[in-house]
Structures are given as C-alpha cells and as structure tokens.
Amino acid sequence: MKKAKISNRYGYFDEATGEYVITRPDTPTPWMNYLGEGKYGGIISNTAGGYSFDRDPKNRRVTRYRYNAIPVDQPGRYVYLRDQESSEYWSPTWQPIPGRKLETYECRHGAGYTRITSQYRGIWAELLYFVPHDLSPSPSPTKEVEVPCELWVLRLRNVSDRPRRLRSFSYVEFSNWNAEADLNNLDWGQHILHSHIREGIIYTGTVFRPTTTFFASSLPPRGFDTNREIFIGSYRDLSNPIVVETGKPSNSQAARGNNVGMLCHEFRLKPGDERELIYILGVTEMPEHVTPLVARYRQSKNVKAAFAALKADWDAFISKFQVETPDAEMNAMLNVWNQIQCRATLFWSRFVSAYETGLGRGMGTRDTAQDTLATVQNAPERVRQNLSTLWRLQFQDGHTWHQLFPLTGEGGVGLAAEYPEYPQWFCDDHLWLLMAVCAYLRETGDFSYLDERLTYTDGGDDPLWGHMQRAVDFTLTHRGPHGLPRLGFSDWDDTMNLDHGSGKAESVMAAQQFCRAMLDLAELCDHIGKGEDSRRFRVLKNEMAAIINQFAWDGEWYTRAFDNEGKPVGVQAEEHHKIGLNTQTWAVIGECAPEERGKQAMHRAHA
C-alpha cells in the first residue's frame, strides 16, 4: 500500500500510528477529537478545549464549554505549570495562555484519545486524555459498579541541566449537569452547586440529588481551589489566574457560584527526572463508589492497562473493515478517520461537535438511521440496538418522531410550538428506517430480528416486520394530489418546508426514496422466501416510479417537489432545485444508467 501524504501546514496523518498529528497549536479553528464511546465522553480540541458529559450532553453535562465565545475554545481540561524559581507559568497544551510561545508543540488525535506534548524552558510535558473502557475486574472487594470517568495523565521531564521546582494547577469548570439551565438560569444555577474536598478528592454536588462530580489525582495535592472567582481573581481570565500567578492555592471550598476543579502539586526534578500525575474526573449517583474507583486509577499500572484495553477495542472495531484502493489518502480516510467519525455519530449522532452545542435538538431519527449504514459492518449489535430505539419512536400510523434524546430514548419533533400549522412529521424518517433494517440484515443475516416485538410510541407493539409494514403504509396513505408522498414538515432537506397546511406539498425525493426502499424490501423478501410480499413491493415501486415520471418530469429536468399550492418547484424555467439524472442521489444509489436520459432511464434507475 502506498504511503498516504495527507498533510498541510498544521499537521499530517501518521500512518504508522493511525493518529492525526497537529504540529502547531494555532489551527484556524479548534480541531476536535472525540473521547468515550456512547456513555461517558465528550470532545477535546488540539489545545485541550472541550467538555465532558455522561450519556447526554444536555441533561448530564459534567464540564462547561463556551461555544462561539471570545476567547475561543475555552475552557477545557487544563493544567498550568509554574516554575517556582522564576515565577513564570505556562500551559503545556498552549491554551488557555495562547500568548505564551511554546518551544515545541505536538497534538496527536488518536482513536478515542488525545495526547498533547510540548516543551518550555527545559521542561518537557505530555498530557494524555482518554475514557477507560475497562471497569472490571474490580480491584476492590466491593461489588463492581460502573462509575463514568475520564483520565488525564500528565508526564513531566526535566530536560534542562539544573534541578527544577515546579508547581502544577489543574483547571476544569463544572456544569450543574443541566447544561441549558447552567447557561441561562443563573438565578437558580449560581446558588445550588457546592464543593468540598476529602482525602484529596473534590466532590461537587447539590442538596437536591445524589449526582456528584468528582475530581482527584494520583498524588496528594499540596493545595486546591474550587471557587472559580477566587482562583481566577478579579477581572482576570484563564490566561492569568491570580492563584497561578502567585503560585499559592487558596484552598477555597465553594459554597455556591461557579465551581472548578483545581488541584495543586509540587515537583522537584533533577536533570533527567520524570514524574507522572494522573487526574481522575467523573460523575456518579453513588458517591460511595468514588473512593474505590479513584483508588484504582491512582495506580499507574491500572491506567496503562485501561489505555491498552482502549487501543485493543478500537483495533478490533477498525479491523472489521479495511479497504485497499490505489489512492493512499482514500485508504487512510476509509480505514481510519471515517471509522472514528462514524463510531462517534453511531453513539451521539450529530448532537455534539465543534458547533453542535449538545443543547438543543437531541439526536435526529433520520441521522441516526443513516449513521447505522456506515457502522453496520463494525458494530452490528449496537446498530441493532439503535434501530430498535428508533423503531420505538414509531407511531401506530407508521410515522416516527423526528428526534430523540439519548438519555431517555424519548422522542419529540420539537417544532409543534413554533410551527403549529405545519405537518408534524417528516416524509423520509420512516423510509430511512426501512433502508437501515435492510442494510443490517444484508450485513448480518440476522433475520430473526424481524420477529422482535417492539413497542409503538403511542401504545401497543408489533414484531419489527409489522412496524415495517406500517412505515410503508404511512407513505401510501399520506399522498398528495399527484399521488406522490406528502412532504410533511420537510423531506431530507430540512429547510424544504413547503406544506403550510394545504396538504398539497409533495416530495419527489421521498418518492424516489420510497422506490429504493421497496426494492430493498423486495430483495429481502426474495431472500427469506416471502415471494408474495416481494411481488407487492415491486408493484408499489413501479406504481410510484410511474407517478414520478408522469408528473415530475418536464422533459429536461425532474421537479424537486410541489409546493403548498401544488406548483412544481425546480422546473426548466427555474435556476435552482432542478434535479438532473446524474446528480440524483437515489439514482446513484440504485442501478443508474447515466448514459440514458429521460423517462425510461429514470424508470430503470429505480427498476
């Protein structure tokens, strides 16, 4: 295989390790990586900005992040270092002191971890961030329980030629778990969170529920702070906190206000000396389990084992799908980065990212169904689990909720309040589910899945196969004047909100998707011996294709949709919205014959 030459002025892909290496901190925008896999996790930038949450970024936010603010990409998972002789301080991750020029800097975004290394004034430092997978076997005699957490491993080395005395100051800002209220309801939020320290562990909680954020380290701290304003000081910011500037922790135990995790340590390093300091950050409803968990990860060998387990898990995931094409960059993308991204979306859809704040819209039904398509070969069990969650969002009439929240699995279209007069369903959601099930069965042959009983969101249940019939029926019974699927709130294009109450708006895209889904179902039925059903699905496909070709083809272009008055959108006379055969998504997915144009070709494309 040829070497991939994926690089630019900010970094390169390291084929030997599968890591993306960022060689300077001042990337045009923060370059994000994902930590964790569907339970505890979050995002981390190449300069340690980002935040953590437990399963749900809206209702179980653990740490804060200020999206789109100035300064950019703050706060995060920071450690300040201070030279006790010179009083100079810096951050080995560059941020939050971007004014300080580090002598060396490198960030390695790997699968499930990020490692940032730098050097300043003869001190080499490395911070490795990851979420451990392995919570068993237990090192303690107590019953094993899952306590969601992340680990930060700081390594320091004196590469100068004289003894050095350093202090370190961690910084992480705690959310009160409801990220939205934490941001907007200051009247409430600023009075409920408080922190205390016991046996070197910071506990942050409220009197209202047992939920407790904890933050600890592998070495006894020399001091600490949990009150943000005391740590930072009046009219200062994260680039010059007063406690770091003076080097003196104030041991503040926040009774309210903004709570942070600052543990201070001191290191005396002879030339060549190296030290390791492990930070443990997590959240739990069972505070009594914090002590054994912290005890476990205070031991370097357990952290090393956890990191090895993480690597092994990712290797297993990625090894299930490897391509070799003549294009080395394509190989790198498909074999590594695409799979890392797809695993993140499998768990969190597009709910958290560099610009999705994790506050608003939950996970999309359509998106989450699509996300299974790219991961069905790597994680078929999880795909089946996600599909079942999505099918449980289906109503008895066949349509589904458009969105769901990952913590509860509850659905919601989220649009009724703002647009009560619009249809409250999307015409493509349930069709994606049909296609996703077919893709899952093609990959796994797990046909018994069709018999699994799943509930409807408005009561009752059915085997999956019954749910699928109702999805087909919903499109068939919700058609507009031409016999095309009604558009609903929109189709795949979220902004195509053409139905303002008339019921005349129709989606050609959904009609084409319906054809594709009917072919998928027909093939499935052929394979499992349901010949009668197969014939029915092919007839349905043919009927819909005929309608498309009769009403949506103007001789040169396919109409994109019909609007609230039943008028075509995207015809010869218009500049936008026109669908040519060769650029048409479903034609490409289907058996496209690009050389043939016109009705016949379109018909065959879905045949």
Place this chain on the structure above:
Amino acid sequence: MKKAKISNRYGYFDEATGEYVITRPDTPTPWMNYLGEGKYGGIISNTAGGYSFDRDPKNRRVTRYRYNAIPVDQPGRYVYLRDQESSEYWSPTWQPIPGRKLETYECRHGAGYTRITSQYRGIWAELLYFVPHDLSPSPSPTKEVEVPCELWVLRLRNVSDRPRRLRSFSYVEFSNWNAEADLNNLDWGQHILHSHIREGIIYTGTVFRPTTTFFASSLPPRGFDTNREIFIGSYRDLSNPIVVETGKPSNSQAARGNNVGMLCHEFRLKPGDERELIYILGVTEMPEHVTPLVARYRQSKNVKAAFAALKADWDAFISKFQVETPDAEMNAMLNVWNQIQCRATLFWSRFVSAYETGLGRGMGTRDTAQDTLATVQNAPERVRQNLSTLWRLQFQDGHTWHQLFPLTGEGGVGLAAEYPEYPQWFCDDHLWLLMAVCAYLRETGDFSYLDERLTYTDGGDDPLWGHMQRAVDFTLTHRGPHGLPRLGFSDWDDTMNLDHGSGKAESVMAAQQFCRAMLDLAELCDHIGKGEDSRRFRVLKNEMAAIINQFAWDGEWYTRAFDNEGKPVGVQAEEHHKIGLNTQTWAVIGECAPEERGKQAMHRAHA
C-alpha cells in the same frame, strides 16, 4: 435636608447630580445601570459591558453579552483608542483591557444614562451612553417613524503638551435577534447574518426578514470591520484585537459568522484640542428609515437636545414623588435610586439584570403587578396599561398565567412540561392583581377603569370589575381541606411546591393575602357606593381570618402552609417556616397591632 453620606471604597452618591459615581473600575461585580424605558434599551456596567434589545431581550436582542463567562462582563459598547506614534492602545472604559491601568477613571450612572470618563497618557476621554426619547419633530421631510436606537457620544481632549495622532475603533457584537438561537443554534446562526457598509453605515441583516441592525457615526470612518474573527485575530481576545494592535482596519464585510460593528476614525489633536464623535446604533424593520435617523443624530445639536429631553423626562418622573425623612441615605434611596429601579422593573420586570439573562422566563405576573405598586404615583398611565396586559392573562375561571413575554403580551406558566403532575396555577397571582388595581384607583381616582372591557386568555371578555369578581371566586372555589386557599404550583415563595397532586396543600400566606385584598375591595366599594359588595368582602375576610386563626395558629406561631399530606409546615417543633406576628408581611401592610399577640391580634391585623 442633610447630605447623604452614601459611599464606599468603590464610589459614592452625588446628591447634586443624582448620579451614582463609581471611582474605580474593578468593582467586585459589574455595577449595572439601565438605558431606555420600555422600548429600545438594555443594561450597561460601570466599564461599558452589557447589551441592547428592542422591547424584548429574548426575541429582539440587538447586541450580545456573555453572562457568567470568563472574561467577566463582556462584550459591551466599546471604543478602543490607539496612539499612532507609540502604537499603544487602551480603552477609555477600562474594559475590555483590564490589564491596562488608566491614570484617571470615573463612571457616573445617572437616570437613563451612563457617562464614563478617564485619562491615559495625556488623552482625556469621555463616553456618554443613552437612548433618545425624542423622535419628533422630524428633521426630514419623510413621514416620522420610530426607529429604536441608542447613542454613544465620545469626547476626546489632548491634555498633553504635544500634538497627538489617535485612532479610535468601536466594538459591538451583533446578535441575530433571537438571543436563544444566537447562543445555542450555531448550525443555523453562523450562516444567516451578514453585514455591508454604505455611506458610512454598517447594515447587518439576513435574507429572511427585513429586520436590520445598523451602526453609524457622525464622522466619515477611515475604515471598518464587521467580521469578528478578522477584527480580533486568531486566538486573540478583546484585550488585544489584531486590528487595534496593528492600527489597520481590514474593511471586512461579513458574509456569515459573527458580525460586529467596528468603525475606525483618526484624530489629530493639538494640545488643548477637543473632538466629539457620535455613534448611532439601532434596529428596524424599515431599513429605508435608517438614513434620515442617522442624518439627524450625526448632528451634535440634535444629540444635545435629545439628552436634555431625556433629563427632563426623568426629572418629571422623579419629581412626582419626593420624601424628606431625617435619614439622608433613606431620602437618596427613595427619591432617586429606588425610582430608577422601579421604572426599570415597571417596563421589564426582573427579566434583565446582572444575572437575569433575558432568555428564559419572561416577565412574572406577580412581579409585574407588584412593580405597579411602586410606580403608580409616577406613571399612572403606564401602570394602567400594564394592569390591562396582566388582566388579559386571566382565564375565565379566575386564575391567570404566571408569566408573559413583553413583545407579544402572551402568557405561559412555563412549568407544564417539567412538572405535569403539579397544579399549573399559582395561588397568589390573581390576588396581586386585585391589590394592584385598588392601589391604582386609590392613587388616581380613575374609577371608570373598572368599566373597561378586557378579554380573557381563553376567550370572551368582561369589564375589569367582572374580572376582579372572578379572581375572588377562584380563591373561594379552590380551597383545601381546612378551607384555606389551595397552594397551586406555589404561593409567593416560588419554591414552596407542596402540592404533588393531592389537592391538600394550602397556603396560609395566600389566605392572609386574600384577607388583605378583601379589605382593599371593601374600602373601594365603600368609596364608590357599592355598599352591598363592601359588606360581602368584609364577610369573606372575616371568614378566611377565622379559618386561619382556627387551623393555622398553634398557640405560639402561625403555620406557614399545609403540605401534600395536609400536614402543617412551620410549627412550634420546627426550626424554619414559622411565622411570627411582627415579621409577617401582611400584618405589617395591614393594621398591625404588634403589642398584642395571639388569635385576637391576628384577627385584628386583618380587620
């Protein structure tokens, strides 16, 4: 009258001007003032932090503010100054460069305006901020229209002994009006706002609606920027924007992303020279009216006249109520500051403040009713208008919505989603409305108000007097096991959420409030010759007082409430919630006889 000695290490009250003078910028928290009066306006701190909106801070936000963020109290209405010889730059309002020590600093928070003055390296500078009241007579031949706006007046003086060349750079960050989406929906918000400049005026808008934010100045700008990231530069912040550091505006016209208002001017000042620069910031649905408005306020004389009109308006407001007590501090508070605060709450309730973000809860029905009590002598017309808005929130059964949004006047309890099993009404809201109407009538004698027809939120209408009967009836028909008012979601104490569905929770506070309201109504009826009604209200008061005294008095203390199981809260044995006679609000408001204790005294307190 004795001089008030209101002062501390951060400032003092200047009795001569009625201003609060802040003498150092680093106050422990930002000290906020209000600009505007119910239409366009906002908050401004003693270092120019804060934001503006047009009527509604949630749906018509004009500029951004980052609550509870680090750095604190940013952004705001800033002007940077740069010495073109030394390249040194500073902000005459201290923020957003708190690291720069100014040689002098003073902020004067007045009624409806804020003036910040400082000196640095021989340059004296003053910034005066206010919202003009006077939009007529029109200086232009076009039809007069109201274009909401604010003015910043910068004055510069060279107090050094050499000629100076300065550049100024304004900075204000534009919201996309929906403040919540602007903060949380970056996927959308980062793609819709764009800016262009024409005739020295920055226009910021979207393609979706005519709403346009505009920003202009009285002198032709030498350059400008509207793209935040270009102005600030990579990984910089408001303390060191690259454009200010280099002194070179880049003339960026933002096509999307974060839009800001930066206009750059150059000044050549001989020793003793003074210059004035006026900034005009506003929002409108009629962009064609921006040019005449800007033309008007580009003229210093019109700005001076507007400021004089503002002062006259406030003098008229405040002069309607003046007290003279032996306590000078009390006089200053009642005659100036309390009235400024009360006028702000009259317009915006507690929707915007140093910690109320203007995002979440709208204005409270209870709060807004209370806010009329303190302003009925100053602004009776506006009080009547507010009361009518509140009464339109009433349902036919007599209770009211608990909250409303000022832009639309629409109500909403806002709690049904989170607490569906709790009662969706508050037992005190409608009682406050009764008391507020009586206070209004006592002050104005405007008894015809009782005949004004007002709609109900769920259909139909009635004269105000009919609404008031229904408010009385609601309490009478929503009583618990003892005959006391059911607690509903809560009473005046928002967190007293004792009714979890049993209907047994009762509020002694609301019972006492009911007694007070019945007395108010009886007095009103006596005055307007409704003797029969007067007798009925006195009987209702006596009956409720008897119930209180029979069931809520344990011989030593009054019970605060009864909980979901009907058990008393706040009795002898408990540490909290106990109500003593002398500290009891309603008793103080009523004819309290503090020397008498026990049932008889309580009875008389409400007699």
